[in-house]
Amino acid sequence: MFHTHSRPRHATEVYEHLFDIFGYDGGMSIALQGSLLDIVGAAGDAPALRPLRGVERTSLSKGAWIDVVPGWLTGADLLFEHLAEHVPWRAERRPMYDRVVDVPRLLCFYDEDDELPHPVLAEARSALSSRYGAELGEPFRTSGLCFYRDGRDSVAWHGDRIGRGNSEDTMVAIISIGAPRDLLLRPCGGGTTQRHRLGHGDLLVMGGSCQRTWEHAVPKTAKPVGPRISIQFRPRGVR
Numbered sequence: 489m490f491h492t493h494s495r496p497r498h499a500t501e502v503y504e505h506l507f508d509i510f511g512y513d514g515g516m517s518i519a520l521q522g523s524l525l526d527i528v529g530a531a532g533d534a535p536a537l538r539p540l541r542g543v544e545r546t547s548l549s550k551g552a553w554i555d556v557v558p559g560w561l562t563g564a565d566l567l568f569e570h571l572a573e574h575v576p577w578r579a580e581r582r583p584m585y586d587r588v589v590d591v592p593r594l595l596c597f598y599d600e601d602d603e604l605p606h607p608v609l610a611e612a613r614s615a616l617s618s619r620y621g622a623e624l625g626e627p628f629r630t631s632g633l634c635f636y637r638d639g640r641d642s643v644a645w646h647g648d649r650i651g652r653g654n655s656e657d658t659m660v661a662i663i664s665i666g667a668p669r670d671l672l673l674r675p676c677g678g679g680t681t682q683r684h685r686l687g688h689g690d691l692l693v694m695g696g697s698c699q700r701t702w703e704h705a706v707p708k709t710a711k712p713v714g715p716r717i718s719i720q721f722r723p724r725g726v727r
């Protein structure tokens with residue numbers, strides 16, 4: 489989609505492209521502020537991963553857990569620009585009760601044999617498989633990407649239960665880049681909701697029974713937030 493335009497050179501231009509193409513303006517200045525902060529912190533650094541060591545695990549209930557690694561990915565500004573421009577983002581519509589509604593985010597799915605849109609994503613998948621493969625019993629294989637254009641975009645409460653996530657313990661690893669958004673987790677059947685603010689380059693891994701016994705969501709927000717990209721790695725047969 490972005491290919492019909494000349495290539496943006498830096499984050500400012502990418503956000504202008506988002507505005508031109510999607511017509512979203514909410515929070516653009518906030519996105520720019522975040523981006524400028526990142527540029528001040530790490531001027532033009534290429535995307536890279538920190539070592540995955542000393543990860544602290546939080547046990548939830550019923551065998552579910554999460555690991556959170558703030559700032560696992562550095563140089564996230566450049567990755568954001570690259571993905572915003574090069575991923576063939578799709579707007580989808582899905583049946584809901586008696587209507588067909590817009591999915592409130594843009595999507596792109598990379599199956600296990602598809603070339604990922606940036607080499608650091610293949611490095612991330614491989615690092616996650618090295619760190620978690622023994623416990624998971626298999627490598628991470630697929631990558632789902634979501635583009636949240638602003639606070640109106642969201643994902644509703646759900647577990648990743650299409651396929652084996654419905655009956656077996658598994659893992660879903662999420663890298664978040666762009667504007668910080670809250671990822672909420674709550675036990676199925678009721679209980680206290682946990683709020684995890686995912687920032688630019690943060691990793692969150694949901695494991696154990698999390699997809700079956702807990703639900704997660706990224707709610708809409710009326711606050712002016714800029715665009716965010718979520719990159720989810722999953723094993724084969726989990727969606």
Ligand SMILES: O=C(O)CCC(=O)C(=O)O
Nearest residue numbers: 634643662671704706718
């Ligand atoms: O945006 C996120 O980090 C969560 C995405 C998600 O839950 C999903 O696509 O199933």
